[in-house]
Amino acid sequence: MPCTRHKCVCPIRYKIMDSHSNQxxxxxxxxxxxxxxxxxxxxxxxxxxxxxxxxxxAVGGIIMLLMLLYLASFIMFMLQETGLWFAPDFGAAGWYSILRSLPWALVFLLAVFMIVLAVLVKRYSFVYKRPAxxxxxxxxxxxxxGGFLITRTSFHKSLFYSARHDDLPILGEFYRGFGMERFDDIHRGMIIEITTNGFVIQDDGGQTSTVIAGPRVYFSSGGVSGVGDDVVIFGERSSSGTITAGGIRFIGR
Amino acid sequence: MKILRAKCREVQKGGREAFGVLVLRYQPKLARYARKFLFHGDDVADLVQDVFIKAYTNIQGFDPSRRFSPWIYRIAHNIFVNALRDSAKDRANFSLFDADVLFPHPVADEKTDDHAKREEMRRMLDAPLGSLDPKYREPLVLYYFEDLDYKTISQILQVPVSTIATRIKRGKLMLGKIIKP
Known part of the structure; x- marks a missing residue:
């Protein structure tokens, strides 16, 4: 459309026409x-x-963060309770045992929580201004x-204790299911009796197992002192229930 | 800028007519942004109208102590990106996972002499811009055609400033290859 307001034939005529069109x-x-x-x-x-x-x-972000901390600390607590936490002390075989026995469903859920939290906080400028x-x-x-610090408190211990005594509604099954899980090659318990070629341990559920500790057994933390020691045994359990220890880790008394 | 903020406050208090001033001020900018970024000439007016409708709908969520420009450009960016996603041609170019945003980039700060070269760059970029990936095209359009600085573009696209600098640099290199094959 021709510009009717400007009759001039100057070089900027078209620019003016453009500007009028924009206006x-x-x-x-x-x-x-x-x-x-x-x-x-x-x-x-x-x-x-x-x-x-x-x-x-903001509330969604806080709830997601709390759920993330809860789940991360629960996984760590569960690993400690079952003895898996100490498996890396037994070398490559220990690491393999961890990879085989990790609660992958919980780890996947943890990753989902992390992604949801990242999406929730991505809208804040202090977050998107920095590389993801x-x-x-x-x-x-x-x-x-955060998860590790929570495992240092009695939070999960008391919940697990209640779950074991059927005194924890809703979460009870969750704690019993994961916390009392038993594996073929990692066993945690307290020494209740010393035998000629090993000792007997009792786990949190009250189940006892005889451990044979041969002369070539590997003590990852300097050996055990006696009855009352809390230990983790790395070794296969036979069909009779006897564990042949490949490695022993002292945890505490 | 103060006038625009005052107009926003007026709209927030119910002064509908004041929104007209914001439309008059931003319509040419947003239409140019849409044309250069989208390359769909036909629906630009409708898309820009959608931007203003969304801006009016959400105006109570705007903080008048902040700049209005990044806020309305952000709305425009969302609407234009959705329009691009809807068009089959560019659908594949928007991924959820982008390495440019994921990792830090050691890119030099914005230089003042870049501003002096903008007019020349604008002329050079104009024609082949359409053949560029939208991811690189958008920051080039905002920087060279909308005269926005890296920080403002970072606020609009909600990505780090270093990512903006990287995309502009890469975009220019890609255009260089297109111009001189």
Whole structure:
């Protein structure tokens, strides 16, 4: 459309025409928008909607963080209770045992929680301004350090104790299922009797096992002192229930 | 800037007509952004209209103590990216996982002499821009055509400043290869 307002033949004529065309478009858009507002097609959301949204995101983030810490600490607690935590002390075979016996469903759930938490906090400028690798490293560090610190408290111990005594509704089965799981090659228990070629251990469930500790057994922490020691045994259990120890790790008294 | 913030406050208090001033100010910018980024000439007016409707709907969520520009450009970015996703041509170019955002990039800061070269770059970039991946095209459009700095573009795209610098650098290199095969 020719420019009717500017009759000049200057080099910037087309620029002016362009500018008039833009102004025309903008004016048209303004009229259309105001019409949309008047007709109710465009409706303003109330302020509380955004306040509520921000609060829900913050609360969601906090809940997800707490769930992440709970699950990370539960996995660590469960590994300690079953003895798997100490398996790396027995070398490559110990690591293989960990990989085989890890509760992968819980680890997968933990990864899902981490991703959901990352998505929830990604909207904050202090998060998106930095490379995502920092965010994921931060979340993993919080889960590992926070989870480990929680295992140092009596939180899971008391819940596990209640679960064992059928005194924990809802979570009881969860604790019993994972915390009392027994593996073929890693066994945790307390020495209740010393025998000529080993000792007898009793686990948290009250089940006893005879351990044969031959002369070539590997003591990862300097050996055991006697009855009352809490130990982790690395070795296969035979069909008769006897464990031939390949390695013994003293945990405490 | 103060006038725009005052207008936003006015709209938030119910002054509908004040929104018209914001439309007049941003319609040409957003239309240019849409044309350069999307390369769909036909529905630009509708898409820009959608941006204003969404901005009006969400205006109570805008903090008037902050700049209005990154806020409305962010809305435009979301609407334009959705439009690109809907078009089969660019669907594959938006992945959930992007290595540019994942890792830090040791990229130099924005240089002042870049501003002086913008006009020349604009002319050079204009024609082959459409053949570039939208991931690289968008920061180039925002930097060279919308005259926004890295920090503002980072706020709009919600990615680190170093990622913006990397994408602009890579985008320019890619365009260089397209221009001089």
């Amino acid at each position: 025309g478009e903008a004016k048209q858009a303004e009229q259309k928008m105001l019409e949309a507002i008047r007709s109710g097609k465009a409706k303003m959301q109330p302020r509380w909607h955004f306040v509520l949204q921000a609060v829900l995101f 690798v920092y965010l994921f490293t931060g979340i993993v560090a919080v889960a590992v350090v």
